[in-house]
Amino acid sequence: MEFQDGIDSAQASGEDFFVPVDEGREHLVVIGNGMAGCRAVEELLARDAGRYRVTIFGAEPHVNYNRIMLSPVLAGEKTFDEIVINTREWYDSNGIDLVTSDPITAIDRASGTVTARSGRVVHYDRLLIATGSDPFIIPVPGKDLPGVISFRDMQDVDAMLAAAAGGGDAVVIGGGLLGLEAAHGLTLRGMKVTVIHLMPTLMERQLDEAAGWLLKTALEARGQTVLTGADTAEIYGKGKVEGVRLKDGRTIPASLVVMAVGIRPSAGLARDAGLAVGRGIQVDDHMVTSDPRVLAVGECVEHDGNVYGLVAPLWDMCRSLADGLTDRHTGYRGSVTSTKLKVAGLDVFSAGDFSGGSECEDIVLRDAARGVYKRVVLKDNRVVGAVLYGDTADGAWYFDLLRKGEDVSDIRDRLIFGQAYALGASAADPLAAVAVMADDAEICGCNGVTKGQVVGCITAGACSLDAVRATCKASASCGSCTGLVENLLALTLGGEVEAGPKTMCKCTSFTHDDVRREIVAQGMRSIPEVMHKLHWSTPDGCSSCRPALNYYLLCALPGEYVDDQQSRFVNERMHANIQKDGTYSVVPRMWGGLTNPRELRAIADVVEKYDAPMVKVTGGQRLDIFGIKKEDLPAVWADLNAAGMVSGHAYGKSLRTVKTCVGSEWCRFGTQDSTGLGVQIERMTWGSWMPHKFKIAASGCPRNCAEATIKDFGVVCVDSGYELSVGGNGGIKVRATDFLCKVATEQEVLDYCAAFTQLYREEARYLERTAPWIERIGVEYVKQRIVEDDVGREALRARFLYSQSFSQEDPWAERAAGRHADLHQHLEPLAPETLAAAE
Numbered sequence: 001m002e003f004q005d006g007i008d009s010a011q012a013s014g015e016d017f018f019v020p021v022d023e024g025r026e027h028l029v030v031i032g033n034g035m036a037g038c039r040a041v042e043e044l045l046a047r048d049a050g051r052y053r054v055t056i057f058g059a060e061p062h063v064n065y066n067r068i069m070l071s072p073v074l075a076g077e078k079t080f081d082e083i084v085i086n087t088r089e090w091y092d093s094n095g096i097d098l099v100t101s102d103p104i105t106a107i108d109r110a111s112g113t114v115t116a117r118s119g120r121v122v123h124y125d126r127l128l129i130a131t132g133s134d135p136f137i138i139p140v141p142g143k144d145l146p147g148v149i150s151f152r153d154m155q156d157v158d159a160m161l162a163a164a165a166g167g168g169d170a171v172v173i174g175g176g177l178l179g180l181e182a183a184h185g186l187t188l189r190g191m192k193v194t195v196i197h198l199m200p201t202l203m204e205r206q207l208d209e210a211a212g213w214l215l216k217t218a219l220e221a222r223g224q225t226v227l228t229g230a231d232t233a234e235i236y237g238k239g240k241v242e243g244v245r246l247k248d249g250r251t252i253p254a255s256l257v258v259m260a261v262g263i264r265p266s267a268g269l270a271r272d273a274g275l276a277v278g279r280g281i282q283v284d285d286h287m288v289t290s291d292p293r294v295l296a297v298g299e300c301v302e303h304d305g306n307v308y309g310l311v312a313p314l315w316d317m318c319r320s321l322a323d324g325l326t327d328r329h330t331g332y333r334g335s336v337t338s339t340k341l342k343v344a345g346l347d348v349f350s351a352g353d354f355s356g357g358s359e360c361e362d363i364v365l366r367d368a369a370r371g372v373y374k375r376v377v378l379k380d381n382r383v384v385g386a387v388l389y390g391d392t393a394d395g396a397w398y399f400d401l402l403r404k405g406e407d408v409s410d411i412r413d414r415l416i417f418g419q420a421y422a423l424g425a426s427a428a429d430p431l432a433a434v435a436v437m438a439d440d441a442e443i444c445g446c447n448g449v450t451k452g453q454v455v456g457c458i459t460a461g462a463c464s465l466d467a468v469r470a471t472c473k474a475s476a477s478c479g480s481c482t483g484l485v486e487n488l489l490a491l492t493l494g495g496e497v498e499a500g501p502k503t504m505c506k507c508t509s510f511t512h513d514d515v516r517r518e519i520v521a522q523g524m525r526s527i528p529e530v531m532h533k534l535h536w537s538t539p540d541g542c543s544s545c546r547p548a549l550n551y552y553l554l555c556a557l558p559g560e561y562v563d564d565q566q567s568r569f570v571n572e573r574m575h576a577n578i579q580k581d582g583t584y585s586v587v588p589r590m591w592g593g594l595t596n597p598r599e600l601r602a603i604a605d606v607v608e609k610y611d612a613p614m615v616k617v618t619g620g621q622r623l624d625i626f627g628i629k630k631e632d633l634p635a636v637w638a639d640l641n642a643a644g645m646v647s648g649h650a651y652g653k654s655l656r657t658v659k660t661c662v663g664s665e666w667c668r669f670g671t672q673d674s675t676g677l678g679v680q681i682e683r684m685t686w687g688s689w690m691p692h693k694f695k696i697a698a699s700g701c702p703r704n705c706a707e708a709t710i711k712d713f714g715v716v717c718v719d720s721g722y723e724l725s726v727g728g729n730g731g732i733k734v735r736a737t738d739f740l741c742k743v744a745t746e747q748e749v750l751d752y753c754a755a756f757t758q759l760y761r762e763e764a765r766y767l768e769r770t771a772p773w774i775e776r777i778g779v780e781y782v783k784q785r786i787v788e789d790d791v792g793r794e795a796l797r798a799r800f801l802y803s804q805s806f807s808q809e810d811p812w813a814e815r816a817a818g819r820h821a822d823l824h825q826h827l828e829p830l831a832p833e834t835l836a837a838a839e
């Protein structure tokens with residue numbers, strides 16, 4: 001593109017560059033590639049796509065992403081790719097020139113140009129400033145030490161992830177939304193977190209005292225330390241952060257300090273350019289600054305004396321701005337804000353003025369045992385404020401009443417019980433509740449989508465939740481409005497709603513994916529807690545859901561969740577495979593298929609001593625000892641253990657074998673030491689629980705004697721490195737692997753293997769092998785996560801190794817030492833999984 005070429009050459013030469021006038025189109029230059037800047041451009045394109053030539057400058061290296069979703073990225077619930085709002089293709093296909101990693105450093109209004117840090121100068125006809133906010137850093141000693149960061153962008157998240165990979169202590173200064181999100185994410189990443197908050201209650205600007213207290217109690221129950229009324233005196237450390245000292249003298253050790261005490265409109269550029277700036281860049285109702293050619297939008301602006309720190313008002317601003325730029329004359333009149341948030345997986349909502357006062361009346365419902373608190377503040381029989389904690393379903397309705405200033409005298413006695421009850425029995429139907437919502441009522445706060453827009457996209461053909469998410473983005477972010485969107489689907493389509501994925505089992509209406517997501521989001525810690533919170537229809541679940549829940553909790557809470565043996569299939573409880581005559585077969589691990597005289601002797605001794613009728617070499621290069629009586633199992637484990645052998649997990653939904661060929665050490669064709677590599681892989685992966693059985697193989701050359709291309713993870717050594725492939729299966733339905741990538745070193749093989757294994761562990765459904773999983777999600781997705789996303793791969797690898805640090809304990813050794821002896825006494829099979837093959 002000619003224009004882009006111009007920019008590049010200007011950058012290369014360092015010369016000033018003036019954009020040529022393009023067919024008479026005005027050039028709109030946007031400073032800031034964040035939520036408001038990009039949304040403003042989207043609104044503009046929707047009104048008149050060809051009207052302006054658009055260039056966007058971003059200080060960050062990324063395309064436009066959903067900043068709200070940085071918290072789920074930190075918590076490991078989403079990847080960066082999943083929070084991208086507009087891809088490169090979007091910019092290209094709309095003819096937008098995006099310049100990343102190059103912040104604008106000066107605006108020259110006289111010449112109508114902006115200058116970037118690289119020295120690049122660009123001419124504008126209209127300029128839009130959308131620079132967002134700067135995090136506020138409290139000026140205490142030590143604030144500049146390495147290890148002190150804010151929580152504002154992807155770079156901060158990367159820094160937190162890197163710090164969390166080493167574990168240890170973290171201090172979060174600030175108990176507002178951002179601080180608590182950071183604390184939650186770091187806790188999930190394995191750090192021991194202390195939150196320091198100056199005020200007596202958490203999130204005091206959004207929650208009243210009672211709700212703040214409930215929140216604090218819930219966070220403490222999850223293992224965080226929350227210090228309220230705590231004032232930071234200094235951050236100390238030699239060369240890097242070592243801890244935080246409070247004014248009362250207490251010290252809290254920390255290798256990471258996250259400062260999340262507030263934000264300030266980023267208005268320095270505008271101020272330097274001589275624009276009118278108060279608390280933010282001052283704008284009129286069309287978002288025009290004191291210079292008619294310069295506009296501003298987002299958190300950096302001040303409108304009518306107000307600055308905003310949430311997305312919903314930004315969407316209103318962007319609409320008015322785009323109207324103004326296309327000669328329409330609807331003005332922005334300011335926003336009444338409501339806050340519907342998931343703080344660390346806990347639902348909170350607040351709107352309006354809830355401080356109360358002599359002229360106000362409070363209606364309060366408190367059910368501490370259920371973790372529910374609701375407070376509605378009335379003035380002259382009209383709702384002026386609301387705080388909800390735990391159950392926020394009626395937030396949109398209270399907010400609607402507040403915005404419209406409706407007289408609620410008629411429903412006052414029922415108001416606190418929510419819309420369905422307050423509007424009478426007929427409205428107890430959840431569909432009736434959404435039916436009465438106004439078209440401009442906001443459904444999805446994260447993406448600024450109204451009821452009218454959701455219904456519009458459903459009537460235009462989006463017949464499922466996923467289709468709605470893909471088209472108008474409602475429910476595509478934090479998910480707290482999913483119920484509302486589903487009700488709108490049902491209301492609009494009647495019986496035509498497309499069925500979603502199947503539920504987990506007859507005990508619940510949730511799918512596997514829902515349950516996994518909720519376990520993480522709500523920080524659930526045990527099977528009974530999941531069943532209770534997700535309203536299981538059976539008291540103890542069934543043989544389908546119990547093992548799945550046990551696995552999901554194990555995967556989500558490494559080192560914390562205590563495995564529930566009673567929720568395992570009989571083979572896993574007995575650490576051996578039950579055979580059709582009721583005896584067991586026992587398979588010791590042979591690392592990479594290697595063995596030695598001591599191991600062989602121990603196996604031979606066990607065979608003789610316990611009269612085992614058969615020993616069989618399995619397809620996975622191990623020896624399977626058949627016909628062991630149940631009562632002899634502990635003694636067999638003990639004897640094999642004494643010879644240094646550990647369980648081969650031939651019975652488990654876990655890593656089974658790492659098959660190898662002889663490789664370069666012996667074979668004439670071998671290009672690398674595939675046996676040694678196989679041993680390393682097995683040492684890294686053994687003991688890991690999986691959604692299903694998992695097999696690995698390493699072949700020393702493309703002759704592929706270890707059959708690596710029908711394994712869950714396969715390595716084929718070639719002259720120049722290692723070819724990795726995934727998703728193979730040699731079982732009932734044979735499937736060859738998909739090629740993943742080629743790497744150069746053994747260390748990379750290990751890294752990619754760990755990352756892929758963890759991705760499978762975290763995202764596949766229980767009892768789904770890698771082959772159907774990859775067919776369901778597509779190998780491109782796996783490549784994107786493992787090959788293209790270096791940071792994501794590293795995070796997955798780190799989570800795998802962290803989890804392995806707890807799971808590589810040999811169950812045979814534990815049982816042989818007498819632990820859990822009770823568990824293999826009166827066992828009946830949970831399910832008829834009796835004929836599992838031994839590898």
Ligand SMILES: Cc1cc2nc3c(=O)[nH]c(=O)nc-3n(C[C@H](O)[C@H](O)[C@H](O)COP(=O)(O)OP(=O)(O)OC[C@H]3O[C@@H](n4cnc5c(N)ncnc54)[C@H](O)[C@@H]3O)c2cc1C
Pocket residue numbers: 031032033034035036037057058059060067068069070071102103104105130131132133151152153178181266269297298299300308309310311312314341342445446
């Ligand atoms: C972790 C986190 C969680 C949040 N959660 C919620 C939530 O749940 N609900 C909610 O409503 N809001 C939430 N917010 C707030 C929300 O993200 C902001 O209100 C919104 O992003 C503001 O949009 P903006 O475009 O004004 O600023 P931003 O999205 O911050 O965009 C500004 C962009 O401008 C760039 N920039 C700055 N200076 C320059 C320059 N000189 N040259 C070029 N580029 C520049 C910045 O790098 C940035 O990319 C959250 C914010 C964070 C950080």
Ligand code: SF4
Pocket residue numbers: 661662663664667668669670671674699700701702703704705706
């Ligand atoms: S795969 Fe290659 S290196 Fe390995 S045994 Fe077969 S021929 Fe030899």
